[in-house]
Amino acid sequence: MTYSTTFSFRIPTVIEYGAGRLKTLPALVQTLGGCRILVVGDPGIKAAGIMDRVMDTLGNADIQAWEFTDVKSDPAVQSVTHGIAKARSLQCDLVVGVGGGSALDTSKAIGLMLGNTGTIKDYVGIDKVPNAGAPVIAIPTTAGTGSELTIWSVLSDTESDAKISIGSVFNCPRIGLLDPELTVSMPAHVTAATGMDALTHAVESCVCKANQPITEALTHKAIFLIAKSLRNAVADGQHIAARGDMLLASAMAGIAFNATRLGLVHAFALPLGNKFGIAHGLANAIMLPSVMAYNASHNIAGYAAVAELLNDGEKWKKPIDAARYAAHAVATLRRDVGITRTLSDFGVTERDFDEIIDEAMKSGNVLVNPRFPSREDMAALLRHGMHGTVEDVQRN
Ligand SMILES: [Fe+2]
CATH class of the missing domain: 1.20.1090.10 (Dehydroquinate synthase-like - alpha domain)
Structure with missing residues (x-):
């Protein structure tokens, strides 16, 4: 087998795996010091009842949380901008992303911008982000993108009609919560x-x-x-x-x-x-x-x-x-x-x-x-x- 002669490897994300593990979300939020939570998902996640399950899980533990479902299947820079505005106005200190790659990429970008100035477009490329953002817990409901662990967010920029990619170790979720029960509704x-x-x-x-x-x-x-x-x-x-x-x-x-x-x-x-x-x-x-x-x-x-x-x-x-x-x-x-x-x-x-x-x-x-x-x-x-x-x- 041929290997690269030099390399680096790190996993900044903690993986929590298991059927039914959604119930541990409140404890995970508390571990990260989160008190005011923005829960980011797409309309499909809402329609499937998964958003309500997440909100109920947090609400039953008396954790304040707000929904944000303005996420398109091709996640847009504008969605991130709206999400950041909502998170800042509500003084959110932790983001939970729930859904497929689009919802998770959006949630990661929102979390990232809670610790950085300017707009998400200022950080296109790899390793351009100076500061850690708010912690993100990513809960995938599909099994493919790996967004719950990757450094990447891929977003559509409608102004330039192009996809932009933001790659930074600060864009890795702090926790990837992998619960197979949440993927059964996937067609x-x-x-x-x-x-x-x-x-x-x-x-x-x-x-x-x-x-x-x-x-x-x-x-x-x-x-x-x-x-x-x-x-x-x-x-x-x-x-x-x-x-x-x-x-x-x-x-x-x-x-x-x-x-x-x-x-x-x-x-x-x-x-x-x-x-x-x-x-x-x-x-x-x-x-x-x-x-x-x-x-x-x-x-x-x-x-x-x-x-x-x-x-x-x-x-x-x-x-x-x-x-x-x-x-x-x-x-x-x-x-x-x-x-x-x-x-x-x-x-x-x-x-x-x-x-x-x-x-x-x-x-x-x-x-x-x-x-x-x-x-x-x-x-x-x-x-x-x-x-x-x-x-x-x-x-x-
Ligand atoms: Fe891919």
Whole structure:
């Protein structure tokens, strides 16, 4: 296995895991010294009754808390601005984020700005934030983004019509509360797409140029858990053990890519989301197998290990055969969890390639991908994304 020769690794977030652990929220709030709480979630979380469960849990412990549900599926800078204004006017000293990646990214940005001046747009990039914010407790209700543990918040800036990313150790939640019971209301198609996002995090992290022994251990366990449980979680939403495995896998992959970054799939996902509105997990699911096939010859040991972890009984004579097979195992998993759409289904045509490639090549994730792509390579990968194919690219 190839590792980066220098690396750093830290986990600033405490993980609290277990079915029913929501009931410990008041004690966790008190541990962090929180007295006035802003609870951030999206309207879907409110409609599913999860926001009320969180508010009741805090209210029953006589902890003052206020709801903030102005969170879009593509979280916007404006939502953060409104949330900060509400938190400041109520003198909130702790933020609880509950929901998927959008709600958690918004809650993290609000918490961050409670300890910093200016606007969230002043801190775009990595390590630009000078001060810690208010503590954040992140409660994921999906299993994919890893936002409950990552340094990143990704927000839409409607003024520039672009996505902005804020990456800072101060943007890590203080506590990630992982309660599988809170993910059972997630519909099957969301379970599938977010699960494929977690798989993409794990695979891209462990094969990338910044791979390191510590993160590799986490990603390998994450891939093992996803191979074991994603199909079950999609088929039976009430399957608590499968839901728990997916939450853990998502968290482990999130910790890993905090340190390593990702690869070409995530470079593509940003413009595919911005321009065509393709949900992040779905964009990753569409692009992952062909990118894996393209990369396989440039990290044979890494991809062979992924093939072993996906473990569908296939045997190989040579490591390169295993490495190439990994892409097909992921394509099979993608099909089994019901993801059959392609980029063409979202209106992507060859005429859009230049714009997508221009945007994708700006991503820092390209630099750590096992293979540096030409524009022609990128176009070939998008063509596979349009047709849902894997085969041809792997012979490059
Ligand atoms: Fe992702």
